[in-house]
Amino acid sequence: MNNYHTHTYRCFHAYGTEEDYVQEAIRQNMQELGFSDHGPFPHHDYGLRMPYETLDDYLQTIDALKEKYRDRIRLYKGLEIEYYEDQLPYYHRLLTEKGLDYLALGAHSFVNHEGTFKNIFFAESTRDFTEYADNICAAIQTGCFRFVAHPDLFFLNDFPIDENTEEACRRIIQCAKEHDTILEFNANGYRRSRRMYADGLRFPYPHEYFWQQAAAADIRVIVGSDCHAPEQVCDDHVRFAHEQVQRLHLHEMETIF
Numbered sequence: 001m002n003n004y005h006t007h008t009y010r011c012f013h014a015y016g017t018e019e020d021y022v023q024e025a026i027r028q029n030m031q032e033l034g035f036s037d038h039g040p041f042p043h044h045d046y047g048l049r050m051p052y053e054t055l056d057d058y059l060q061t062i063d064a065l066k067e068k069y070r071d072r073i074r075l076y077k078g079l080e081i082e083y084y085e086d087q088l089p090y091y092h093r094l095l096t097e098k099g100l101d102y103l104a105l106g107a108h109s110f111v112n113h114e115g116t117f118k119n120i121f122f123a124e125s126t127r128d129f130t131e132y133a134d135n136i137c138a139a140i141q142t143g144c145f146r147f148v149a150h151p152d153l154f155f156l157n158d159f160p161i162d163e164n165t166e167e168a169c170r171r172i173i174q175c176a177k178e179h180d181t182i183l184e185f186n187a188n189g190y191r192r193s194r195r196m197y198a199d200g201l202r203f204p205y206p207h208e209y210f211w212q213q214a215a216a217a218d219i220r221v222i223v224g225s226d227c228h229a230p231e232q233v234c235d236d237h238v239r240f241a242h243e244q245v246q247r248l249h250l251h252e253m254e255t256i257f
Contacts, residue, residue: 004076005224032074032076037080039082078146082109105147107120110132129165148182165209176217184223185224191237215250
């Protein structure tokens with residue numbers, strides 16, 4: 001098993017240093033580990049992410065660990081980051097000047113067509129789902145993002161599945177298919193409590209409806225731990241996620257490279 005969705009103490013809501021995660025990944029006999037802490041922006045502070053001035057130290061630390069553990073595991077430098085249209089030059093700079101190996105699209109917040117800032121954790125209606133999907137599609141079309149983290153995150157909101165929900169799923173899956181973009185089956189949703197939603201007893205995500213559509217479209221899928229502590233790199237929730245991917249007959253990839 002490999003993992004490319006890894007957070008560290010730097011984002012202020014996770015625990016452990018980069019080396020703590022590397023050592024745990026080696027203990028789990030993993031071949032590749034990608035770091036994807038929440039990406040900072042030079043002139044904006046969206047919270048729960050490293051300050052921009054610590055970005056270089058983050059990257060230099062991973063470079064040093066790459067060398068130290070080069071005979072035991074392959075390490076990659078990445079960031080999980082939101083997509084804002086006006087930040088496109090910054091994404092290109094991260095991948096060129098800063099030398100990142102990849103960016104993971106982590107759409108938590110976005111700006112809708114009316115210029116209103118939205119947070120998908122607090123959707124006002126399922127109309128926000130389609131706008132969220134449009135943001136993901138716009139990001140995919142830039143070619144900057146190696147994979148889309150938790151693309152079904154919007155299901156953590158408690159609304160019945162309606163035509164907006166179905167349309168949001170369709171747009172994301174269709175765009176991923178057209179651009180051959182990997183979607184992440186996120187194990188962190190299984191670490192959250194199962195509870196009763198309008199559409200039944202379930203985890204907030206991954207959601208069966210979304211992934212059934214992804215399976216039908218033969219979308220490339222990677223399992224991501226979304227670990228916020230070293231012991232979560234390859235825990236029982238990650239193993240359960242792999243089992244569900246097999247059960248749903250998803251097109252699972254071993255690597256994003």
